[in-house]
Amino acid sequence: MIQVEKLTKYYGEYAAIEDVSFAVEKGEIVGFLGPNAAGKTTTMRILTGFLQPTSGKARVAGYDVVTQSLDARRRTGYLPENVPLYDDMTPRHYLRFAARINGVEGRQVNKRVEEVMEATGVTDHADVLISKLSKGYRQRVGIAQALIHNPDVLVLDEPTVGLDPNQIQEIRQLIKGLAGDHTIILSTHILREVEMLCERVVIIREGHVAAMDTPENLARSRAGAQQVKLVVRGPEREVQAKLAALPGVLRVQTAHSADGVVELEVEGEQKRDVRETLAAAVVSNGWGLQHLSEARVDLERIFREITLEEKGVAA
Amino acid sequence: MKNAIIIMQRELRSYFTSTIAYTVAAFFLFICGYLFFSVLAATQEASLRYMLHNAAVTMLLIAPALTMRLVAEERRSGTIELLMTAPVTDTQVVIGKYLGSLVFFLSMLVLSLQYPIILMRLGSPEMGPMFTGFLGMFLLGAAFLAIGLVASSLTKNQIVAAIGAFAVMLLLWIVQWAAGPTATGWLPEVLRQLSVLGRFDNFVKGVVDTRDLVFFASLIGFCLFLSVRALAAVKAR
Numbered sequence: 001m002i003q004v005e006k007l008t009k010y011y012g013e014y015a016a017i018e019d020v021s022f023a024v025e026k027g028e029i030v031g032f033l034g035p036n037a038a039g040k041t042t043t044m045r046i047l048t049g050f051l052q053p054t055s056g057k058a059r060v061a062g063y064d065v066v067t068q069s070l071d072a073r074r075r076t077g078y079l080p081e082n083v084p085l086y087d088d089m090t091p092r093h094y095l096r097f098a099a100r101i102n103g104v105e106g107r108q109v110n111k112r113v114e115e116v117m118e119a120t121g122v123t124d125h126a127d128v129l130i131s132k133l134s135k136g137y138r139q140r141v142g143i144a145q146a147l148i149h150n151p152d153v154l155v156l157d158e159p160t161v162g163l164d165p166n167q168i169q170e171i172r173q174l175i176k177g178l179a180g181d182h183t184i185i186l187s188t189h190i191l192r193e194v195e196m197l198c199e200r201v202v203i204i205r206e207g208h209v210a211a212m213d214t215p216e217n218l219a220r221s222r223a224g225a226q227q228v229k230l231v232v233r234g235p236e237r238e239v240q241a242k243l244a245a246l247p248g249v250l251r252v253q254t255a256h257s258a259d260g261v262v263e264l265e266v267e268g269e270q271k272r273d274v275r276e277t278l279a280a281a282v283v284s285n286g287w288g289l290q291h292l293s294e295a296r297v298d299l300e301r302i303f304r305e306i307t308l309e310e311k312g313v314a315a
Numbered sequence: 316m317k318n319a320i321i322i323m324q325r326e327l328r329s330y331f332t333s334t335i336a337y338t339v340a341a342f343f344l345f346i347c348g349y350l351f352f353s354v355l356a357a358t359q360e361a362s363l364r365y366m367l368h369n370a371a372v373t374m375l376l377i378a379p380a381l382t383m384r385l386v387a388e389e390r391r392s393g394t395i396e397l398l399m400t401a402p403v404t405d406t407q408v409v410i411g412k413y414l415g416s417l418v419f420f421l422s423m424l425v426l427s428l429q430y431p432i433i434l435m436r437l438g439s440p441e442m443g444p445m446f447t448g449f450l451g452m453f454l455l456g457a458a459f460l461a462i463g464l465v466a467s468s469l470t471k472n473q474i475v476a477a478i479g480a481f482a483v484m485l486l487l488w489i490v491q492w493a494a495g496p497t498a499t500g501w502l503p504e505v506l507r508q509l510s511v512l513g514r515f516d517n518f519v520k521g522v523v524d525t526r527d528l529v530f531f532a533s534l535i536g537f538c539l540f541l542s543v544r545a546l547a548a549v550k551a552r
Contacts, residue, residue, distance in 0.1 A: 048400040050400050051552075071402075073400055074402040080400075084395075085394065086394055089328070098397065101401040101403055103402055
């Protein structure tokens with residue numbers, strides 16, 4: 001749905017992004033992760049036609065964003081970082097305007113406006129001047145605007161920034177509900193958000209793509225091994241020895257042991273998932289399996305490592 | 316064209332809900348009324364010639380006030396991103412915005428038609444010069460609004476846009492002074508040709524010269540072209 005090849009943008013001498021390439025499949029939610037000024041917004045602006053790239057190609061829904069800009073824009077909904085609202089309009093009038101300039105057919109306009117207001121929860125504030133709306137409602141009107149023409153591709157630049165925790169939760173639910181029908185790229189520097197929403201992550205650092213994968217794979221590849229947490233009722237030494245001998249298991253360590261219950265940390269080979277092997281071994285030895293889980297992906301650490309490395313201050 | 320109309324409608328909505336627009340309209344109509352009354356009382360002549368000639372000065376203030384917001388405010392607030400990522404061309408944006416300011420100006424002008432109507436009830440004015448006088452006023456306003464739109468497209472600051480537009484308009488107003496009344500040669504001739512005031516006066520006198528029409532039309536066309544280029548430059552920056 002989105003193909004980006006060697007995209008480069010210079011502001012004067014300064015390269016905002018350089019040789020950025022990635023692709024997004026139909027229906028995916030992809031997270032754009034990176035520190036401030038890494039080039040997230042620049043990339044999004046090129047995808048939506050607001051900026052011309054210095055070199056490189058980008059296609060959205062099959063249309064080149066430079067040479068077939070209008071066709072690409074017709075199929076893209078965009079929420080810029082600064083939500084583009086006219087303060088002297090009400091959400092209803094604003095969304096009607098957004099619908100019409102985005103090519104929604106005359107008879108469909110009012111129906112579409114009601115639909116997106118319902119979906120984003122702005123119906124009860126539909127006739128309040130936008131200048132009087134709270135940050136949360138402004139953000140929702142902005143998202144409603146991006147959805148108005150039912151675009152194939154949604155580009156959301158920091159959709160939850162500046163919202164309170166309840167609002168963030170609501171907006172995340174909303175975005176999650178949109179996946180499948182829409183292909184979504186969203187940028188954020190909130191790592192939890194990426195874990196919750198995104199199937200894949202593109203980490204950008206200093207205008208380059210530093211990493212691109214699912215959050216789980218990213219964590220695994222970085223840790224160099226799969227981390228599994230295991231709680232077993234059984235004899236500590238024997239459990240440890242037997243599990244360590246299993247194929248694919250690299251290391252077994254006892255974290256805690258009391259009352260015949262052992263808490264273990266197991267490292268497995270990165271390429272094979274050792275969870276089922278572990279479970280089978282525990283059960284066939286007649287021990288009690290109380291808990292087994294892959295250790296939570298510590299994206300925070302990964303992010304710090306990836307974005308800080310090569311600067312000599314790796315975390 | 317449909318897209319330009321949609322943008323024009325939004326501009327008009329914005330004018331009719333803004334205090335600046337109402338202040339400008341009130342100012343224009345008040346000055347017109349004052350000029351109408353004082354000229355009529357002094358000359359007892361059923362003509363709008365002196366009133367229109369003097370009222371034209373207000374355009375120097377009105378045009379920047381009506382146009383300074385058009386693009387500059389969108390660039391400052393970021394709403395330009397909405398327009399430029401929607402499937403509309405830069406030309407449609409520029410034409411829509413220009414038409415918005417033009418229609419608002421026209422509605423002001425229509426309100427000032429009360430003065431010819433009053434004259435027609437009081438005496439028997441010559442219809443020709445009154446008509447051409449208003450046509451001249453419309454063309455002068457249309458040209459100045461186009462200049463104001465260029466200024467507004469070049470900056471994020473409304474004040475800068477207004478002052479820039481005012482400077483260019485004032486210069487076009489008095490540009491023939493440098494030529495003097497009698498000097499000959501190509502430069503004085505060019506300066507005289509550029510003078511908007513001389514061309515406007517022809518209309519007020521009742522003279523419709525094709526050269527004047529072409530002048531105003533090309534000035535407007537050139538300004539709209541510059542505005543489109545200025546918008547395109549935002550993208551390529």
